[in-house]
Amino acid sequence: GKMMRLEPTSAAGSVWEQVSQAPPDPILGISDAFKADVDGRKMNLGVGAYRTEEGKPLVLQSVREVERQMLEDPSMNKEYLGMG
Numbered sequence: 001g002k003m004m005r006l007e008p009t010s011a012a013g014s015v016w017e018q019v020s021q022a023p024p025d026p027i028l029g030i031s032d033a034f035k036a037d038v039d040g041r042k043m044n045l046g047v048g049a050y051r052t053e054e055g056k057p058l059v060l061q062s063v064r065e066v067e068r069q070m071l072e073d074p075s076m077n078k079e080y081l082g083m084g
Contacts, residue, residue, distance in 0.1 A: 050058040
């Protein structure tokens with residue numbers, strides 16, 4: 001392939017002007033929707049780590065239930081699936 005030589009930004013513009021903008025990230029869209037929501041009952045589930053009002057880790061009841069099921073099933077393990 002052809003190599004692109006990057007030159008510093010000049011008065012003529014940036015080298016990035018020719019690069020098209022990627023589509024919006026759907027995960028970041030969830031965070032934007034959360035910030036825009038005025039409902040006082042909202043809960044941000046987009047961050048991946050949840051905390052109580054006191055700042056302590058919050059484990060969702062659904063997670064506790066699945067963990068219990070996994071512990072009770074001797075054929076289960078916590079191995080991650082492959083990326084394919």
